[in-house]
Amino acid sequence: MSLEIRIVLVEPMYQGNVGSVARAMKNFGYTDLVLVNPCKLEGQARAMSSHARDVLEGATVTSTLDEAVKGANLLIGTTGVASQKGGEHIRLPLYTVREVKEKLKDYNGKVAILYGREDSGFRNEELKSFDMLITVPTSEIYPIMNLSHAVAVVLYELSELEGGNSPLADGFDLQLLYGHLEELLEEIDYPPHKKDKTFLMLRRILGRAGLTPREVQTLRGIIRKTERKIGYALKDSEGPEIEDSESMEKFI
Amino acid sequence: MSLEIRIVLVEPMYQGNVGSVARAMKNFGYTDLVLVNPCKLEGQARAMSSHARDVLEGATVTSTLDEAVKGANLLIGTTGVASQKGGEHIRLPLYTVREVKEKLKDYNGKVAILYGREDSGFRNEELKSFDMLITVPTSEIYPIMNLSHAVAVVLYELSELEGGNSPLADGFDLQLLYGHLEELLEEIDYPPHKKDKTFLMLRRILGRAGLTPREVQTLRGIIRKTERKIGYALKDSEGPEIEDSESMEKFI
Numbered sequence: 371m372s373l374e375i376r377i378v379l380v381e382p383m384y385q386g387n388v389g390s391v392a393r394a395m396k397n398f399g400y401t402d403l404v405l406v407n408p409c410k411l412e413g414q415a416r417a418m419s420s421h422a423r424d425v426l427e428g429a430t431v432t433s434t435l436d437e438a439v440k441g442a443n444l445l446i447g448t449t450g451v452a453s454q455k456g457g458e459h460i461r462l463p464l465y466t467v468r469e470v471k472e473k474l475k476d477y478n479g480k481v482a483i484l485y486g487r488e489d490s491g492f493r494n495e496e497l498k499s500f501d502m503l504i505t506v507p508t509s510e511i512y513p514i515m516n517l518s519h520a521v522a523v524v525l526y527e528l529s530e531l532e533g534g535n536s537p538l539a540d541g542f543d544l545q546l547l548y549g550h551l552e553e554l555l556e557e558i559d560y561p562p563h564k565k566d567k568t569f570l571m572l573r574r575i576l577g578r579a580g581l582t583p584r585e586v587q588t589l590r591g592i593i594r595k596t597e598r599k600i601g602y603a604l605k606d607s608e609g610p611e612i613e614d615s616e617s618m619e620k621f622i
Numbered sequence: 623m624s625l626e627i628r629i630v631l632v633e634p635m636y637q638g639n640v641g642s643v644a645r646a647m648k649n650f651g652y653t654d655l656v657l658v659n660p661c662k663l664e665g666q667a668r669a670m671s672s673h674a675r676d677v678l679e680g681a682t683v684t685s686t687l688d689e690a691v692k693g694a695n696l697l698i699g700t701t702g703v704a705s706q707k708g709g710e711h712i713r714l715p716l717y718t719v720r721e722v723k724e725k726l727k728d729y730n731g732k733v734a735i736l737y738g739r740e741d742s743g744f745r746n747e748e749l750k751s752f753d754m755l756i757t758v759p760t761s762e763i764y765p766i767m768n769l770s771h772a773v774a775v776v777l778y779e780l781s782e783l784e785g786g787n788s789p790l791a792d793g794f795d796l797q798l799l800y801g802h803l804e805e806l807l808e809e810i811d812y813p814p815h816k817k818d819k820t821f822l823m824l825r826r827i828l829g830r831a832g833l834t835p836r837e838v839q840t841l842r843g844i845i846r847k848t849e850r851k852i853g854y855a856l857k858d859s860e861g862p863e864i865e866d867s868e869s870m871e872k873f874i
Binding site: 386390394395396397398399418420421422506507508509512513514515518519522523526528542618 | 638642645646647649650651666670672674758759760761763764765766767768770774775778781824
């Protein structure tokens with residue numbers, strides 16, 4: 371039972387940074403690096419990776435963020451303090467690295483830590499798919515850290531996590547739960563102009579709660595029962611209702 | 623009453639690293655950077671310093687380590703775990719960053735954090751002048767961090783220190799105390815082949831104890847009385863013996 375960490379760099383612009391990130395990862399014992407549409411990686415990236423060339427060359431390159439986080443149970447975006455307002459707008463809770471360490475200490479599973487572009491960070495669509503935002507407490511005068519420094523500090527702090535006994539729910543199961551919640555809001559005629567914000571809020575609450583697979587199944591059971599009571603059926607047919615959430619897992 | 627931190631880079635070899643160090647310092651609110659015989663600092667250093675060009679350009683350049691640590695109360699060298707044995711050899715205690723944070727939390731004064739050459743670290747003569755060694759816990763497979771990453775992680779951890787009520791003794795006073803201790807070892811006919819190691823051990827004990835000015839004066843008083851009792855006088859005449867260590871401080 372361990373807590374695995376994947377580092378995802380979204381459209382990194384400077385190859386030296388990518389190499390430095392690989393080195394910082396290996397310094398703290400991590401190797402799972404995914405690059406979404408990275409810049410060219412040539413000599414400077416290799417030079418900066420130093421003895422972590424294996425991590426750099428073993429990195430997975432994807433063209434979309436969705437592919438990059440496949441298999442991850444929890445998506446944590448990183449941000450400088452300056453982006454805090456952007457985060458508020460899309461209702462992402464902003465935690466310090468140490469707070470996240472505290473939250474994760476009883477869990478096992480795969481956590482993706484995401485870093486945005488060096489100049490412009492994340493786009494709003496990207497932020498919407500994250501479960502929480504993490505920041506390194508810095509000086510207000512100059513809060514924007516170098517990309518690889520931010521990776522080094524986050525991994526320094528999180529490398530103390532050894533993995534606990536609670537499994538994190540599967541990312542795919544969570545997406546199904548979110549989909550059912552969104553349907554429920556429609557079915558109860560939630561005011562359309564409030565619906566998106568409220569849905570995002572529900573998502574955030576559940577995302578940062580660190581749900582276990584059993585909890586996800588139970589929540590989905592509640593939503594199903596509610597929908598039946600009000601006369602709607604779920605669009606996807608899941609067969610007979612099963613109370614035992616553990617046997618449910620086989621169906622997903 | 624604050625705890626000030628000075629970053630000292632001893633003969634840094636790559637200008638990009640120096641620039642990155644300046645940036646990491648400003649990210650955590652520090653500006654006191656001293657460079658001992660640095661490499662040439664040109665465009666790449668400025669580029670990597672980003673918005674911390676003021677820290678880079680405000681750095682003090684010295685030709686000796688002694689000048690670089692002038693005015694500092696405590697000298698803390700940083701090392702990768704690989705150098706641990708070198709540290710043992712010269713009897714330096716090796717602490718993690720977090721342990722040092724814990725030790726320093728009640729103090730105020732100026733602490734110099736020293737970083738050695740990117741390829742070869744510190745020389746033994748340099749290590750002998752330090753009060754303690756600090757390390758960032760890393761993977762055994764690849765413990766050697768990039769210079770600026772090591773600065774970022776150490777400052778991330780120590781930036782939580784706000785300064786306590788106990789002043790750290792003046793570095794110059796400490797040197798006088800150490801000198802008197804060394805004399806005492808001679809005066810009591812300490813076995814010459816053990817003398818150096820024992821002196822270094824005493825120095826380490828006092829160095830990591832974080833002595834206050836008052837404690838230093840009291841210890842010097844004890845040594846003086848001891849020397850008088852055994853019939854020796856100190857080489858430097860300090861005038862009449864004064865019991866009150868606080869009024870003593872004026873003479874130093």
